[in-house]
Amino acid sequence: MLAAVQSYVDAFAREDADAIASLYAADATVEDPVGSPPLHGLDAIRGFYGHSVSLKAKLTLEGPVRTAGNVAAFAFSVRIEHGSAPMRIDVIDTFHFNDQGKIVAMRAYWGSDNVGPA
Amino acid sequence: MLAAVQSYVDAFAREDADAIASLYAADATVEDPVGSPPLHGLDAIRGFYGHSVSLKAKLTLEGPVRTAGNVAAFAFSVRIEHGSAPMRIDVIDTFHFNDQGKIVAMRAYWGSDNVGPA
Numbered sequence: 603m604l605a606a607v608q609s610y611v612d613a614f615a616r617e618d619a620d621a622i623a624s625l626y627a628a629d630a631t632v633e634d635p636v637g638s639p640p641l642h643g644l645d646a647i648r649g650f651y652g653h654s655v656s657l658k659a660k661l662t663l664e665g666p667v668r669t670a671g672n673v674a675a676f677a678f679s680v681r682i683e684h685g686s687a688p689m690r691i692d693v694i695d696t697f698h699f700n701d702q703g704k705i706v707a708m709r710a711y712w713g714s715d716n717v718g719p720a
Numbered sequence: 721m722l723a724a725v726q727s728y729v730d731a732f733a734r735e736d737a738d739a740i741a742s743l744y745a746a747d748a749t750v751e752d753p754v755g756s757p758p759l760h761g762l763d764a765i766r767g768f769y770g771h772s773v774s775l776k777a778k779l780t781l782e783g784p785v786r787t788a789g790n791v792a793a794f795a796f797s798v799r800i801e802h803g804s805a806p807m808r809i810d811v812i813d814t815f816h817f818n819d820q821g822k823i824v825a826m827r828a829y830w831g832s833d834n835v836g837p838a
Contacts, residue, residue: 637789664783665795668812668829671755675812675829677783677795694786694793694812696829711786711793711814
């Protein structure tokens with residue numbers, strides 16, 4: 603799980619949406635932010651991350667990854683190039699893993715209070 | 721939700737298990753750590769926190785509280801007096817709130833990899 607989280611961060615750094623999507627199981631869900639309608643399946647997930655890397659989203663881990671059973675939770679900040687003014691979003695993600703080490707459910711906890719200038 | 725999280729941290733500092741329990745709805749659940757059988761109801765929850773404060777658990781927030789819809793997620797460290805050697809546990813909690821501002825479900829993400837000397 604720690605390796606998958608690091609691969610996730612590294613793939614954003616390389617702007618490699620295919621590498622991000624490859625961490626997911628075929629029938630995975632992505633709820634980002636929590637409370638929004640979840641995406642379902644690799645096509646939707648690949649499209650979501652294609653948009654993220656087009657915004658040059660870069661992730662910085664904030665503190666250690668927490669692992670509980672088959673779930674990893676981690677705090678991080680995202681820097682996004684948004685027009686002329688870069689933005690920062692503070693996020694906590696949870697990844698639920700299957701027995702093959704693929705992510706089956708991702709949830710991203712953040713809201714407007716967590717968005718500001720970078 | 722931010723006030724509830726701060727009240728939670730402050731109540732640990734005061735070793736006040738009743739104040740912690742008062743943040744919860746009557747039928748709330750506590751899953752700590754994630755993957756363990758959830759506690760259900762205020763009596764069980766009050767007992768759980770009574771044990772925590774007896775260990776002199778103290779919480780330090782690590783970074784901003786993330787808020788998404790009716791859910792708050794936050795990273796923190798816990799310092800526990802455990803015999804002669806204090807321990808540190810790195811944790812991420814999620815609090816799901818009802819419309820009355822009470823916590824209805826708490827989940828704590830941490831595992832043995834997140835436990836070490838303080």
